[in-house]
Each structure stands twice: as structure tokens, then as C-alpha cells.
Amino acid sequence: MSLSFRQLRYFVATAEQGQISYAAAQLSISQSAVTTAIKELEKSIGVALFTRMPQGMELTAAGRQFLSYAYEILAKVDEATHLNYVSSDIEGDLTVAATYTVIGYFLPLHIERMRRLYPKLRIQLYEVNRESIEEGLLVNRYDISVLLTSNILNTALTTETLLRSIRRLWVAAQHPLLKHVGVGLQEIAEEPYIMLTVDEAAYSSLKYWSTTPYQPRVMLRTSSIEAVRSMVANNLGVAILSDMVHRPWSLEGRRIETINIKDPVPPMDVGLAWRANTDFTPAMHAFRRYFQQAFGLPGTNA
Template sequence: MKISLRQIRYFVATAEHRQISQAAIDLGISQSAITGSIKELEQVVGQSLFSRSTQGMELTVAGRQFLFHAYEILEKVREATNLLLPSNDFSGRLNVAATYTVMGYFLPSHLGRLRRAWPNLDIHLYEVNREAIEEGLLSNRYDVAVLLTSNIINSDLSIETLISSRRRLWVAARHPLLSRSSVGLREVAEEPYIMLTVDEAAHTTLKYWTTTPYRPNVVLRTSSVEAMRSLVADGQGVAILSDMVLRPWSLEGKRIETIELTDLIPSMDVGLAWPRDAPFNPALEAFRSYFRQTFFLPLSR
């Protein structure tokens, strides 16, 4: 069995976060995909790379040695792929709009990498809602946006989805639903439901509920993800949210568990948007090329 670059990336993310759940959020994939990849790696290496405990994933001696080589491999790959990126000898300003969720849970780490790759790329950020982004892109107030592409409705915009983050049911630790072999919207409808309202979350939620005969028993609407997290962890309600915003602990240190629902729940898609007929200057080309290579999208326009 050969070792793949995907397995190495999953291994490194798990080693850095020390939790499979956090690595899955960072990579925008399922926990089972990471677990399977680590098992395959351990089979190839012939040794355990992690010791598993209630505190998380701890590297073994073999795991620490493998991590050293994994970093070297990924660095060589970055050096090679950077040859395909636009030259960094240009300077320019880029007005980038982003929605609340993207600004808080997706964009920050990428901004640092972009600035290291292109020191003279002057990125100006604007946090606005989806309607303002669509209008701003078409009026040339913004050059590009990073947002929930699944919410875009204007056909005059080009979009490119980078990740699709699945939505699951959030419940408190030891919640009765965790003991059931299957849970769907029918069972969720019997629970107090906490509705998140930022980035059109309430509208998106109601869209998939209306395809069923059930309705959520909404006891609170909030624009605060942290309030949502604390309330769910405290057992005051449940919520259906994406893995991208999942953190398994509330600010009070209480655990949040997730359940995969039997009903079809649409993913939360995150990506780029720009005016369909916009000319691609070096700044915009560099910005899009970075995300395309980071998320393994084709480089051709």
C-alpha cells in the first residue's frame, strides 16, 4: 500500500490539533475520513502513530518521527506548487468582502499565508452580509468575496466553491438522542431548538425543514455562535449546524456531541465570488490561485 499526500495532510492536521474532530473542521472533511487515513498510515508504517485517550490524540515516538518527515514532504510540495502561482513581484490592492461566518471560522489562517506569499498584496477586508456583497461586487466596490456560495442568488456573479461543510445535529453530552440508533428531523422536532440567525442560517434551516412534515420547536433565536454553543452544551436545546463552526467544548468547558441525521441536510458551501465579466488583474489572479491550489481545484480559468 502506498502513502498518499492526502494521508500525510490528515496526519499532520491531527497531530497539530490533537483531536480528530478539530482536524476535520480545519480540513472541511469528515472525521471518519481522517480516522481511516490514519489507520492506513499505521498499517504502512507498521507502528502506532498516535495513542488515543479521552484528552485527545497524542503522538507516539514513531508518530513524532513521522511528523518530522511529514513536514518536510509538505514543504517540498508547497515549494513545487508555488512555481505555478503568479509571480510575487507585483504590488496591488484587493478589496475583499466576507460574511460573518467566513470571517470568523474560515478566512483568518488563509490571510496570513496570502500575505507571506505576496508581501506587496494589499488586502482590505470588509465584513458585510450576502446582499451587500452581491451589490458591492456588481458596483465594483469589492473585487472578490469569500462567503457561503450556497446562499448566492445573483446570476451575474461567478462562484467557485472551495469546501462543502456538512451539517449535523449538535447536542449536549449524554443527551438521550445519543443512545438512539438513528435520528432524523422527526426526533429533532420533539426537542427544544435553538435557531442561529447569522448569514441567513434561519432561512437555510427552514428551507430543508419545509420539505418534511415536521417543524423545529424554536425556543430561542440568536446571532451568537458562542451563545448557541453554550446553550446546547448546557442541555437547553439542540441545533443543526455545520462542521466548520463546530468546536466540541463551550466557553464553560462543557462538551458538545454531534449526530449524523438520517434526513438529507444540505451542506454549507464556502467559496469565492466575483463579477462574471471582471478582468483578472495580478492581485485577483494571485488571490484565486492561492485558494485553488490550497483546495486542489483546477488551475485553468
Template sequence: MALTFRQLKYFVATAELGQLSQAAIHLTISQSAVTSAIKELEDSLGTQLFLRTATGVTLTATGRRFLNHAYTILASVDEAMRIPNLESTLTGMLAIAASYTVLGYFLPHHIQRLNALYPRLTIQLHELNRDAIEEGLITGQYDMAVLLTSNVSNPELALEPMIHSVRRLWVGGHHPLLKRESVTFSEVAHEPFVMLTVDEAAQTAMRYWNETPWRPNVILRTSSVEAVRSMVANGSGVALLSDMVYRPWSLEGRRIETIMLLDPVPAMSVGLAWRKNKELSPAMHAVREYFRHTFMEPRTTG
């Protein structure tokens, strides 16, 4: 059976949302259609892409690798369909602010695509923390921002979340917790914990830890994702971070595995922000429509 565009769309939606039911709602189709498409895709590839859990689905190691290929294929198709727009007459300058995590792990690829789609539009990027981004949007210093929308509560800003990156437990390649059928906060609380601090990660972590009777045994607080990666891969501790910043290897070449906790952990939401009631310029509208088309709108109806 040949791999289809529809299967890839449904697979990506399920991978990003972590639940078949949520993927169906996002795509405005039935859950059975999503289930059938993924089964067809797994049959075509001859391998399992998802593990079914009590709270939804999680990517297998093969599924995570295939997700990168799926993104590439869908982006290529999308680019081909937009070829007439490559000679766009949209001109001007757009100041976009971004937080550290977004700029390091999400935005560069999309800036490259926007530059290709709108070659006469100049995009200026500014890396800032959330407080500075919010102030800059309100004062007009920046036109738009791409940031962790799950951290924003400013009523003066309009928010448009695009993706929700699942948070999982990171452990070394031979960690004993990998042998457990399920892992909860109670088990994690007994492990040495490496706490990432950049982009308010520590405050966010404590919000969901505080929903439990447990507390993390923090041995290191660091703003470096690579430091977290190395500590986890070397067996010095565990971490709880989103799939967006996950990579399977540390700089030393040691393996990092992930575990989906049985307890609920909120996803990390990434999206656009701009000053509420601000009239969107043609450039702002183009950027918003690009991200809507890429992440938010269903691209097929079957």
C-alpha cells in the same frame, strides 16, 4: 508504516466531502485508492478516523483532531514548495468582502498565508452581509468576495465554491440522542432547538426542514454562535450547524458532541465570488489560484 503525503491528501478530501466516492471523483483517482490510503493511515496511527454510515463517512473525535494536524502539515509542505514566490513582485491593492461566518471561522488563516506569499499586495477586508456583498461586487466597490456560495443565486456573479462543510446535529455531552444508533428530523423536532440567524442561517435551516413533515421547536433565535454553543453544551437545546463553526467546548468548558442525521442535510458551501465577465486583475488571479491550489485541485495523481 510511515505516514505519507498521499494519505493526508486523501484523508482531507474524504473528511471535507463526507464520502469516499466523492473524494475519489475530486482527486480524479479510483475509490479503492482512497479506501486503501485511509486504511493505511488508520493502521499507521492505530486508531479509527472515520465512522462508516449509510450516507458516507463521518469523522470520529480522533479524526476531527487529526484533521487539524493534517491541515497544518499540508500547509507547511505547500508553503515550502512556494518559497520562491515569497519575493513576488505582485503589487497593488485588493478589496475582498466577506460574510460574518467566513471571516470568523475560515478566512484569517488564508489571508495570513496570502500576505506571506505576496508581501507587496495589500488586501483590504470588509465584513458585510450577503446583499451588501453582492451589490458591492456588481458596482465595483469590492474586487472579490469570500462568502457562503450556497446562499447566492445572483446571475450577475461568477461563483467558485471551494469547500462544502457538513452540517451535523449539536448536542450536549450527555444528551440521550447520543445513545441512538440513528437520529432523524422526527427525533430532532421534539427537542428544544436553538436557531442561529447570522448569515441567513435560519432561512437556510428552514429550507431543509421544509423538505420534511417536521418543524423545529425553536426556543431561541440568536446571531451569536457562542450563545448557541453555550445553550447546547448546557443541555438547554440542540442545534444543526456546519463543521466549520464547530468547536468541542463551550466558553464554560462544557462538552459539545455532534451527530450525523440519517436524513439528508445540505452542506454549507464556501467559495469565491466576483462580477461575471469582469477581467481578473493579476491580484484577483493570484487569490483565485491560491484557493484553487489549496482546496480544489488534486495535488497528487497516485
């Protein structure tokens, strides 16, 4: 069996996007290239990975299992291309605070990598809300934090954004809005809306809704992303959330599609924060430089 990195990337893109056309656009290649790669992959492993449906591509049971392996392989390849880190001899204790969304959908992979890169670095993690992080950084309870930098309000803190995760509309498979390439907040306001509240998500969403004459028809407010996922997948409402927390399947195995939003909706910024004018310890330097290199940021002195 011969697999290629290209085939895995195209397969993952198609699984996440649900349509070959969307995957091709994301990868900036032709649809035929994606189709050919998937057919080659299915032939190599001897099973069908997708069921071809009128509305798009649905993963088979084997496809879902293979997707988890593909994610792992691509993560290892990505890790292998970011080996130019500071010395693994760095040691010491580091207290890191992170918010719920960051802990659940962003940080674990990077902590695992750092644990292997810096075996002598002891990282103590705390999951707390943004207000507690700001206060904790200022009184030196935490050395550094990983959180939604777009929510930081305190000017006594320094932030460094690592990634900007686009917010899109989540809808159930075969939802009528999928007929459109993009939708506006006016159309979204006509749908029952599932409002996520964790990590100030409701506050963030109301900031962009408030600039329009429209308001979401909220049928449920919940702190559970899985609840949002299930409600949307079961066609009980729609939601606007970032790509970072999107998964194409609910716990019931029903598909969740995404649609681009035509009106201005800011991305979710994820990054680091620390007390301004802090004297960085070697452990803090290692932590920051890891993320700078992982996300292709220029290295600077703290």
C-alpha cells in the same frame, strides 16, 4: 521525545470526534491503530491527554493545551505541501468582502498565508452581509468576495465553491440521542432547538425543514454562534450547524458532540464570488489561484 505526524492526526481526530470509533471511521483506519497512536503520544510527552469515559474520550487540561499546538503543527505541514503558487512578486491592492461566518471561521488562516506568500499584495477586508456583497461586487466596490456560495441569488455573479461543510446535529455530552448512529428530523423536532440567525442560517435551515412535515421547536433565535455552543453544551437545546463552525468545547469547558442526520440536509458551501465577465487583475488572479491550489481545484482562466 519523538512525535509523528500520524500521531498528531489521530490525536486531533479523536479530540474532535470525542470517540475513538468515530475518529477511526473518519480516518478510515482501525480503532486499534488510533488507540495505539494515542498511547504512544501520551508516553512520548509524559502526560495523559484524555480521560477515558464510558461515553467517550474527554480531553484533560494538558490535552486541551496540546490540541492547540497540534492544530498549529498540522497547519504548518499543510502549508508546506502547497508551495506551488504564482510569483511572490505579485503586488497591488485588493478589496475583499466576506460574511460573518467566513471571517470568523475560515478566512484568517488563508489571509495570513497569503500575506507571507505575496508580501507586496495589499488586501483590504470588509465584513458585510450577503446582500451588500452582491451589490458591492456589481458596482465594483469590492473586487472579489469569500462567502457562502449556496446563498448567492444574483445571476450576474460568478461563483466558485471551495469546500462543502457537512451539517450535523449538535448535542450535549451524554445526550440520549448519542445512543443512535444517526437521527432524523422527526426525532430532532421533538427537542428544544437553538436557531442561529447570522449569515442567513435560519433561512437555510428552514429550506430543508420545509420539505418535511416537521418543524423545529425553536426556544431561542440568536446571531451568536458562541451562544448556540453554550446553550447546547449546557443541554438546553440542540442545533444543526456545519462542521466548519463546530468546536468540541463551549466557553464553560463543556463538551459538544455531533450526530449524523439521516434525512437530506445540504452542506454549507463556502467559496469565491465576483462580477461575471470581470477582467481579473494580477492581484485577483493571485487570490483565486491561491484558493484553487489550497483546495485542490483545477486552475482555470477567469
